[in-house]
Amino acid sequence: xxxxxxxxxxxxxxxxxxxxxxxxxxxxxxxxxxxxxxxxxxxxxxxxxxxxxxxxxxxxxxxxxxxxxxxxxxxxxxxxxxxxxxxxxxxxxxxxxxxxxxxxxxxxxxxxxxxxxxxxxxxxxxxxxxxxxxxxxxxxxxxxxxxxxxxxxxxxxxxxxxxxxxxxxxxxxxxxxxxxxxxxxxxxxxxxxxxxxxxxxxxxxxxxxxxxxxxxxxxxxxxxxxxxxxxxxxxxxxxxxxxxxxxxxxxxxxxxxxxxxxxxxxxxxxxxxxxxxxxxxxxxxxxxxxxxxxxxxxxxxxxxxxxxxxxxxxxxxxxxxxxxxxxxxxxxxxxxxxxxxxxxxxxxxxxxxxxxxxxxxxxxxxxxxxxxxxxxxxxxxxxxxxxxxxxxxxxxxxxxxxxxxxxxxxxxxxxxxxxxxxxxxxxxxxxxxxxxxxxxxxxxxx
Numbered sequence: 001x002x003x004x005x006x007x008x009x010x011x012x013x014x015x016x017x018x019x020x021x022x023x024x025x026x027x028x029x030x031x032x033x034x035x036x037x038x039x040x041x042x043x044x045x046x047x048x049x050x051x052x053x054x055x056x057x058x059x060x061x062x063x064x065x066x067x068x069x070x071x072x073x074x075x076x077x078x079x080x081x082x083x084x085x086x087x088x089x090x091x092x093x094x095x096x097x098x099x100x101x102x103x104x105x106x107x108x109x110x111x112x113x114x115x116x117x118x119x120x121x122x123x124x125x126x127x128x129x130x131x132x133x134x135x136x137x138x139x140x141x142x143x144x145x146x147x148x149x150x151x152x153x154x155x156x157x158x159x160x161x162x163x164x165x166x167x168x169x170x171x172x173x174x175x176x177x178x179x180x181x182x183x184x185x186x187x188x189x190x191x192x193x194x195x196x197x198x199x200x201x202x203x204x205x206x207x208x209x210x211x212x213x214x215x216x217x218x219x220x221x222x223x224x225x226x227x228x229x230x231x232x233x234x235x236x237x238x239x240x241x242x243x244x245x246x247x248x249x250x251x252x253x254x255x256x257x258x259x260x261x262x263x264x265x266x267x268x269x270x271x272x273x274x275x276x277x278x279x280x281x282x283x284x285x286x287x288x289x290x291x292x293x294x295x296x297x298x299x300x301x302x303x304x305x306x307x308x309x310x311x312x313x314x315x316x317x318x319x320x321x322x323x324x325x326x327x328x329x330x331x332x333x334x335x336x337x338x339x340x341x342x343x344x345x346x347x348x349x350x351x352x353x354x355x356x357x358x359x360x361x362x363x364x365x366x367x368x369x370x371x372x373x374x375x376x377x378x379x380x381x382x383x384x385x386x387x388x389x390x391x392x393x394x395x396x397x398x399x400x401x402x403x404x405x406x407x408x409x410x411x412x413x414x415x416x417x418x419x420x421x422x423x424x425x426x427x428x429x430x431x432x433x434x435x436x437x438x439x440x441x442x443x444x445x446x
Contacts, residue, residue, distance in 0.1 A: 006032045023055030048074045060409065116143065116156065116184035116208070118246055123177045124239025125438070130227070131180070131237060132244075134216040139226030141208045145182055146231055147173060152198075154182045154191045155230070161204045163230070166191040168198035179243070218244065274417030275402075275428065279306070281436020282403030282411060283428070291422040294369040296322050296393045298421055302363055304414025307356045310404055311363065311412060312421070315397025322393070324365045326412070329354025331382065333365045333375045335391065344386030346373035369393070393422075401426070402437060411436070 005018035020026050020033035027034050038057040039050035046059035061067050061074035068074065122131060127150050135142030140159035145152065150173040157163040168191055172178045181192040184203060191199040219237040221228045228235055275283070298312045307329035314322045319338035324331070327347070334345035348355075355361060355377065364376040371388015375381065399421060403411030419426040428439040 004031055021055060045072050047072055116182060116189070118143070118145065118183075119179065119181040119243070120145075120241055120245070121177060121179045121243040122172075122239055122241050124237065125173055126236075126238055127173055128233040129237030129239075130217070130219065130221055130231070130233075130235040131241070132216060132218055133221050133225070133227045133235075134210060134214060135226050136208075136210055136214065141210070142227050142230075143182070143208055144227045144231065145180060146233065147237070148231070148233055152180055152191065152193060153231075154180075154189075154199075155227075156182075156184060156189055156203055156208060158204050158208050164189060164201055164203045166199035166201055168193055170198060177240075216246065274301075274415050275419070275440070276415050276438040277309075277402040277412045278436045278438070279309070279411050279413030280408060281434065282310075282405060283401040283431055283434040283437050283439065284405075285399040285401065285421065285426065286431055289421070289424065289427060289431070290395045290399060291424045292395045293422050294392050295366060295422075297366040297423060298324055298419075299362070299364040300416050300419040301360050302414060302416050303358055303360045304356050304412065305358045306413045307354055308410070309412030309414070310400070310402065310410045311416075312402075313400045313404055315394040317392040317394045320391070322367050324363070325410070326356065329356050331355060331363060331375065331377050333367065333373050333382070335367060335371075335373075335389070342386075344371065344373070344384065344388050346375040346382045346384040348375055348377045348380065348382030350377075350380075367393075405435075 004016070007021050007024065008019040010017045010019055018026060018031050023036055023038070024033035025036055026032075035052075035054055037052045038044050039046075039052045044050055044057060044059075046057075047061075049060035051058050051060055059067060059072050066074065118132060120131060124147070126147060129147050131145045131147065133142065133144040133146075136159075138159065141157060143154075143156050145154045147153070148167075150171045152168040152170075152172055154166045155163055156166075166182075166189060170193060172180075172193065179194055181190075183190050183192065187202050187204070189201055189203045190197050217225075218241065221235040225235075277283075296314050300311070302311065304326065306326070308326050310323065310325045311331075312324045316322060316335070320343075321336045321340070322334075323336065324333045326332075330347050330349035332345055332347040334342045336342050361378050362376075364374070366374040368374075368388075369392055370390055373382075373384050373388070375384075401419065401421075402416070428434075431439070
């Protein structure tokens, strides 16, 4: 009988045989079916990520890339990253030296000869990362400036001598602008931060010598580089850089050769009050912050360089969700049932422009208990699709801002400020939980 088989039963003369649907294999008991992990097979051609599902699989892409029509390949998201032009409030940011060992570089115009004078201005929250590195072709002579455990470290090595390391006992991973200067004049080397000398050591009388055209690496190092092996940290650096100089000569690394960098976009000069969501977490409101009403209302100022991400999510009395999010560069408010299917929604898209250019925009959304969605972006209204259904906002369920704990791929990457939920200002100090959120200040990255 089919009841003896978990999925399918084939009738045979005087007997039967159990079968499984595609994506499953028959277990040793001859009756139950076991899911096949397609992602462990070489036959699955996902370019980036593979997610095993029951009886099948899906491909995925790293944040900043989107899945192609073939559902296998990944391509960069278009129209968002780096789409804002520079002005007096911006500096350029490097986000290079990723796990795939991307890096930026620039040619040194002259040899150092007897003097070393390297300086740059940076701002980051990273605990570790390479700010600058340069070595000769043999790897026996090199100079580096790195962040290790939130503190600056510099190293100078000549082929004929040992490595001299200078360490500054001061945290620099605080999101504030810092200027670092590594100088070698005569037999003395100094590591200077914001005009204060934190370390000074005697070194070889001759500076490390590099040929004209030697590459200087900014924000990361290539795979298996000598300096990478020496410092023993992940070379990835994420943050802002500006005023990069060698011997007082400005390194014109952008925009003269943008093809040398894996990613670059605008970086705001000043820190503002507000919250930064790094794309990996969310903020959960405490029950004391939730005003009990039948409708659900959210308003905030937001800015982002990414086209997708959840802005806010709340629950309904039927087990469904109310969600406001960025979808492919547009703002979308929707009501979903318990299975996650959208029942009706309202969306706003600006003609000829995505809403992820790093500019501030005001977002207002009200979903009434009678099924009407009012959505406004910078005062312009969205259009509702589908007939609204009656529901009640459920204050006993948590409200998540900037993402969902159950789906990290949908999390928001950007800034928010002046956040109101149900006409009540969100007091972040009373939030019951937040992950991947710098709740009280804007960071180096936008």
